[in-house]
Amino acid sequence: MKIGILAAVLAYLVILVVGVGTWLARRETQHRAVEGDFALGGRNLSTPVVAVTLAFSVLGTAHILGVFELSWTLGAAAVWFSLAHVILLVVVCLSTGLWVRRLGVSTVPEILELLFGEKTRLMVSCVMAGVVAGLLTVETQGLGILMSTMTGWPLHEGAIAGGLIGIFYVIMAGMKEVGYLNVINAAVKYGGLILATLFLAAKLPGGDFKSVSDFYLAGGHAEMLSIYGTPTILMTFALGTVIAVVFSQGISQMLLQPAMGARDEATIRRALWIAAPINGMFGVFAVVIGLTAKSLPQFQVLGPKVAATTMLVTLLPPWLAALLLASFLTAVLSTFAMACLAPATLFSVDIYKRLYRPDATEAQMKFVTRTAIVVLGAIAIAVASALPPILASVNWLFSWLVPVFWVVIFGLFWQRNAAVAASTMLIAWLVNCAWSFTSLPALLSMNNVPNAYVTLAVTLAIGVLGNALLPGKQAYFKSGEYLARRVQVAIMPGAGAA
Amino acid sequence: MFWSIFVQSTAFIAAVVVLGGIVGWLTRSSVRRD
Numbered sequence: 385m386k387i388g389i390l391a392a393v394l395a396y397l398v399i400l401v402v403g404v405g406t407w408l409a410r411r412e413t414q415h416r417a418v419e420g421d422f423a424l425g426g427r428n429l430s431t432p433v434v435a436v437t438l439a440f441s442v443l444g445t446a447h448i449l450g451v452f453e454l455s456w457t458l459g460a461a462a463v464w465f466s467l468a469h470v471i472l473l474v475v476v477c478l479s480t481g482l483w484v485r486r487l488g489v490s491t492v493p494e495i496l497e498l499l500f501g502e503k504t505r506l507m508v509s510c511v512m513a514g515v516v517a518g519l520l521t522v523e524t525q526g527l528g529i530l531m532s533t534m535t536g537w538p539l540h541e542g543a544i545a546g547g548l549i550g551i552f553y554v555i556m557a558g559m560k561e562v563g564y565l566n567v568i569n570a571a572v573k574y575g576g577l578i579l580a581t582l583f584l585a586a587k588l589p590g591g592d593f594k595s596v597s598d599f600y601l602a603g604g605h606a607e608m609l610s611i612y613g614t615p616t617i618l619m620t621f622a623l624g625t626v627i628a629v630v631f632s633q634g635i636s637q638m639l640l641q642p643a644m645g646a647r648d649e650a651t652i653r654r655a656l657w658i659a660a661p662i663n664g665m666f667g668v669f670a671v672v673i674g675l676t677a678k679s680l681p682q683f684q685v686l687g688p689k690v691a692a693t694t695m696l697v698t699l700l701p702p703w704l705a706a707l708l709l710a711s712f713l714t715a716v717l718s719t720f721a722m723a724c725l726a727p728a729t730l731f732s733v734d735i736y737k738r739l740y741r742p743d744a745t746e747a748q749m750k751f752v753t754r755t756a757i758v759v760l761g762a763i764a765i766a767v768a769s770a771l772p773p774i775l776a777s778v779n780w781l782f783s784w785l786v787p788v789f790w791v792v793i794f795g796l797f798w799q800r801n802a803a804v805a806a807s808t809m810l811i812a813w814l815v816n817c818a819w820s821f822t823s824l825p826a827l828l829s830m831n832n833v834p835n836a837y838v839t840l841a842v843t844l845a846i847g848v849l850g851n852a853l854l855p856g857k858q859a860y861f862k863s864g865e866y867l868a869r870r871v872q873v874a875i876m877p878g879a880g881a882a
Numbered sequence: 883m884f885w886s887i888f889v890q891s892t893a894f895i896a897a898v899v900v901l902g903g904i905v906g907w908l909t910r911s912s913v914r915r916d
Contacts, residue, residue, distance in 0.1 A: 460887045470895050474902035478909070581884065597883040609883055611890045653906050656899065664895040672884050 392706035435658035437642040441722040445526025455674030456688035459608025464622040466667025468629040477656035481643030488873035499795035500802040513727040520723040524768035547765035554721040573711035599679035628836035632785035637726040728756035783835035787812035787843040801856030
């Protein structure tokens with residue numbers, strides 16, 4: 385066990401969480417708690433906080449450990465996982481993020497109620513909570529891998545320890561503290577990554593990455609060094625990732641929660657200039673580190689999952705290895721925190737307050753949200769300890785949200801027919817499950833077609849045909865209900881649900 | 883290797899963000915200020 389590194393990483397976390405928490409608590413003792421304070425930061429988050437939270441809430445296990453692993457087989461083209469998120473952030477900062485803020489909602493399913501009524505809201509609420517909770521189990525696995533690197537414990541024990549730290553991290557303050565912590569972490573992570581790349585280059589023959597290039601060129605794999613890879617990689621992996629990421633995360637509670645908590649719409653638009661480069665550039669460093677690990681025989685034998693992290697701990701000076709692991713851990717923790725807060729907020733707002741306690745106070749909501757976080761965290765730890773395959777899970781989970789994205793677009797801008805919306809989502813979800821759990825892809829000779837393509841095709845076919853053939857209510861943004869809602873949100877900007 | 887990946891990615895990110903910025907500027911009148 386690398387006790388020095390582990391102690392330094394944990395000390396960093398505790399000092400950061402307790403320090404920022406104390407500072408925020410002192411600063412806000414005179415402020416009255418308003419509704420939505422815990423989960424949405426009082427709808428007063430500034431541009432840097434919104435930007436860094438947006439960039440970091442989708443910068444978790446897949447971006448770090450997933451890209452290390454992917455670069456092993458795809459080479460530099462693995463950076464498309466990051467580049468797809470740049471396109472996603474443009475979509476969120478210019479459209480869906482603005483709409484959720486404009487409508488003054490606290491959860492994505494609330495939009496579904498405004499558009500299609502209560503039944504559709506509950507249906508989407510349950511599915512979204514399940515999807516984000518599923519992603520939470522993936523993040524918990526990531527925490528497990530990082531804990532294992534530091535402690536030498538088996539992966540499932542690492543996942544338990546990592547999950548417990550994750551629950552501690554998120555339960556301390558909620559959205560606002562996670563937002564502030566992310567700003568500090570962004571600086572640490574970038575400093576750490578740039579330093580790590582420099583130190584890594586210095587350890588290589590010649591003091592640069594030429595030996596890494598030579599390794600791939602000598603093996604006849606020049607395409608591994610270009611982000612455009614081969615035409616096949618570009619059409620399947622790159623384009624497939626862009627579709628899956630943009631149409632699922634574009635409507636995800638996890639990503640839209642910081643936008644809901646923004647001070648105003650202009651704040652969200654300005655956030656794009658900071659969020660997109662932060663998120664996108666991270667992939668460059670991850671890919672370079674992944675490619676380097678494969679080129680060194682002593683780490684190549686460890687395989688794609690742990691080679692890169694082991695290389696960093698082995699080759700870098702201990703203080704830098706600790707700093708880097710601390711920044712990776714906090715990045716995964718940020719995503720863990722958002723993945724915990726989002727379904728917990730869905731539960732407290734959409735189920736507890738909506739169905740059982742419409743008059744719940746902020747203190748009661750905070751208690752219910754925190755309880756939900758602990759329960760969700762415990763479930764995630766249990767599932768992550770069983771170590772399900774990460775990429776297959778993510779592919780399947782992302783595809784659940786593709787029909788929700790399009791149903792919202794149709795309802796906001798075209799027309800609203802609740803039956804068409806519900807049928808579109810149900811059929812797309814059924815096809816998604818059939819694609820993952822039956823031999824349907826093999827029967828159609830479409831084994832290599834990812835779930836996101838299929839759910840997108842089914843969603844567009846049924847959604848467009850249904851809305852073209854059947855009548856519906858006026859598009860929401862053209863309706864009188866929207867104008868009434870605008871007045872209500874303007875009078876009570878802190879209020880969420882209708 | 884590092885610089886070629888860095889430059890290729892930066893060029894793509896800059897293109898997407900600038901394109902997004904232009905779209906945002908063209909649609910600035912639709913942004914609500916509460």
